[in-house]
Amino acid sequence: MIWLIAKKDFLLNLTSPRFIIGFLLCVVIIPFTMIVSVDGYRNQRRVYEVDQAEVKKNWNEIKVYSAVRPVVVAEPQPLGIFTRGVSDNMGNQVNVRLGEYPLFPSGHAGTRDNPLLNAFFSIDFTTVIAILMSLLALVFSYDLFTREREEGTMKLVFSNGVGRVAFLAAKFTGLFITLVPILAFSFVLSILIIVLSPGVAFSPSDWTGVVLLFGAALIYLVVFILLGMLISALSKKSSTAIVVSLLAWVWLLFLVPDMAYYGAQSLSKAVPYDNVAFSLDEVDRAFEKATDERWEKVQKEMALDGIGHWNWNGGRDGYDEMYGCVYETYEFHRRLNTWREPERLASADKKWVYQKEWLDGLIKQENLRKVLSWLSPAEMFRQVASSLCHTSPSSYLAYMDQVRRYRESLVRYFESKKLFESYTYFTQQDPATFLTIEQMNQMERDGFFDTQNFKVPEHWDSEYYKPLNLSDVPVFVYQQPGALATLGSAMGLIAALLGVAIVVLIAVIAAFMKYDVR
């Protein structure tokens, strides 16, 4: 009985203009969206490869440990083709410094090369599915009962031995088997485009993600079919049902996410970043002041009139590289670094308190936005999708946690090797070749070298030295969560989406039990 009615509905749906229009929409929109997304991914991949090569080149040229300030380049997520999530807002590089905890990536974001083109409206596969499938589900289901009632067929059906629950199950099945092929076709089309696109490689874990995404899309489809059925069961006329359905669609797809966004910002105020930046500057200034004081103190302790350098390169975050200096200068820097670099780490810890407070505020806002947007199944689906595709805010936060842990391992490496207290932190010159001021002056007088005319020993030049062997320095390896862990992180939302489906199903049954079939 259920299959008979479902098959009838399926056959009628297949020949209906709405099915043809829905199918054509998928045929046109899905490839377009996927081609744009694949192109965007390949662009990100190209940028990643260029950046990675540059980072590797710089890494291989490091000659002193104070230059060991790794740059982590985030590899674009292939599944981002399906769901871009927040990847468009995030950069692709993280500078790992001693003086600061990494907070967010910087550098090239997942945007187009031409920033002026960012105004161009482009949506990803998940958004297309969220919009299209919800619209199709409502367009097919809004008159599921009202049409049968208006055309008198409902009375005819119920004049036979058809129970209401069986009828409901049949109507649902008929619609489900009508829309699932459209959804499946969209996924198959996307997969084909991915498989046929050069430069796009999906791992088995990525394919598992696609399968899970399809599962989530099925649940999402069911929610909207049931929602349409509920509207139909509560309406007496198809004309009323279509208006209510479209209003519900606009509300759930567009208004709720925006309201959640503004609601979260209004209800949970995050500390303005300007305040945080000011506090960070304060800490930095205190650190610089303390460094200046320590400079003078060490200078006094060593009874030096001044610190002279022959060949000195310095930069941010403790980078110092020097050659051809006198022993006193090297020793001065060694003593300074022995105090300064741990102090730099302590300063980073102080700044982290402010950064963490700000970050917690942002996370709180984001969590609130998430919860508020659960009023929309579309937003729930998007959250599930971005979680499965590793492009959710949580995925980025987890990534940054890993980078911060990597920084800690790097710090431990520096400390365990006592690099801050070593000359190799800032020079490769052999301490046996260090000359005291007096020795240096005597040798210059004796004509061994002429600093005025740059006639100096070759080991005073940085080009004389080979890059350091950094093979034992920790490198960042992103531990991407496996399929099971990904499913686990999305499971709560999937369960919530299923919960919505069950609640709406109960409401549909309750409404249809009272439905006047006459």
Place this chain on the structure above:
Amino acid sequence: MLKAIELSKRYEDGHLALDSLNLEIKPGEIFFLLGANGAGKTTTINLFLNFIEPSSGSLFINDIDVVKSPLETKKYVSFVSENVMLYGNFSARQNLDFFARLGGKTTLTKTDYYNVMRSVGLQEEAFERKLKTFSKGMRQKVGLAIAIIKDADNVILDEPTSGLDPKSASELMQILVNLRNKGKSILMCTHDIFRAKAVADRVGIMKEGRLVMLRNREEFMQDDLEKIYLHYMQEAVMFDDINVIA
């Protein structure tokens, strides 16, 4: 057999649509239920088909309680409604096939469907045509074919001649006679007093939810059914006028 005992229906708005109806339609009998709009005819049908629940009283189809075993009773009843659109994108045969299977007839062949469609006077060329191209009369014939093919013991018809041309209406009446001759109990609600005179075995007139008159063929032929009907309708019109004035 269709039977109603002290059957009443009061809607949620308080309107008493049916008041203590007692009715029994035996096998091989055509019963015409006449009355003005709102007299309670369709409510009676809706109760027999369990589209609505009675406020009191009981109904039986083939001695099975409609309220207690609604799905069971529907095996023994066919229904022809007024203005049924059926499924426009299905052909007449496909509609017939769907409803026949729904009614439990799963072994019928295309020839069976064609024969039934022929028996209700549908043109051969229309058998495989989509129903959305059909006239109202043709759709009504398909509706009747659906009722016939179920081959239930009881047939309930709600204003089936409404909008039909006289020829089609006559053909429909002939089909009802044939069904009666096969031993079916037929309950037909209509305004069409002339068709009632032509084929009904018994006639009941309803007014304001009550069965105010019940006559068998001999009685209503003798008493002039038009006169009796008009008499009751006149009262109803006068009653309505008084209500309007009040």
